[in-house]
Amino acid sequence: MFSEKIKVAVLISGRGSNLKALIEASKDSDFPAVISLVISNKQDAGGLKIATENNIKTLTIDHKLFKSRQDFDNEVTRAIAQNNCQIVCLAGFMRILSQSFVDRWRSRLINIHPSLLPAFKGADAVGDALKYGVKYSGCTVHYVEKEVDSGKIIAQAVVVVEDNDNKASLAARILESEHLIYPKALKQVCIDLKK
Ligand code: GRF
Numbered sequence: 001m002f003s004e005k006i007k008v009a010v011l012i013s014g015r016g017s018n019l020k021a022l023i024e025a026s027k028d029s030d031f032p033a034v035i036s037l038v039i040s041n042k043q044d045a046g047g048l049k050i051a052t053e054n055n056i057k058t059l060t061i062d063h064k065l066f067k068s069r070q071d072f073d074n075e076v077t078r079a080i081a082q083n084n085c086q087i088v089c090l091a092g093f094m095r096i097l098s099q100s101f102v103d104r105w106r107s108r109l110i111n112i113h114p115s116l117l118p119a120f121k122g123a124d125a126v127g128d129a130l131k132y133g134v135k136y137s138g139c140t141v142h143y144v145e146k147e148v149d150s151g152k153i154i155a156q157a158v159v160v161v162e163d164n165d166n167k168a169s170l171a172a173r174i175l176e177s178e179h180l181i182y183p184k185a186l187k188q189v190c191i192d193l194k195k
Pocket of ligand 1: 014016017047092093112113114178
């Protein structure tokens with residue numbers, strides 16, 4: 001049993017299935033973190049509804065309303081800090097973050113990516129893995145560095161690529177694994193922070 005749960009902010013841009021997995025895991029009294037803020041840069045992100053249904057505070061911070069990436073990132077940092085969140089999980093957040101944001105949240109900023117990094121970085125990881133013809137793919141949770149999809153690996157899961165897989169079928173199986181490893185990785189980050 002953890003004495004006090006660490007508050008976590010989750011940044012999303014879309015559907016929010018990983019957000020949901022984190023929320024569900026955090027309902028366990030033994031889980032060391034609570035999702036207390038969800039920030040989306042898109043007003044129509046499905047994950048916002050998931051958060052609201054779970055009584056979690058949501059904010060939409062539209063990047064298009066800011067003059068620069070830095071201004072947007074500063075506003076996101078302000079919101080996270082104001083809500084006393086100590087860890088930031090990126091879950092399908094489709095914005096590249098500035099060096100100062102990465103530095104501000106160092107060791108507390110993590111991301112999930114649908115490939116076995118360092119293979120297949122980028123926006124079409126599942127498609128690229130299929131095109132390459134790999135027999136195994138999977139997913140990775142890692143600390144965030146300025147370079148996209150790099151940073152120390154926290155957790156990975158392997159998914160076998162079947163001969164008849166297409167992008168949708170492989171992505172769906174990888175997603176199932178994402179939902180298993182993201183909560184485990186967040187738990188590990190919490191434990192490491194308390195050391
Ligand atoms: C996931 O595939 C994740 O690995 C990638 O973006 C997707 C987000 O899906 N970074 P969801 O919004 O969590 O359902």
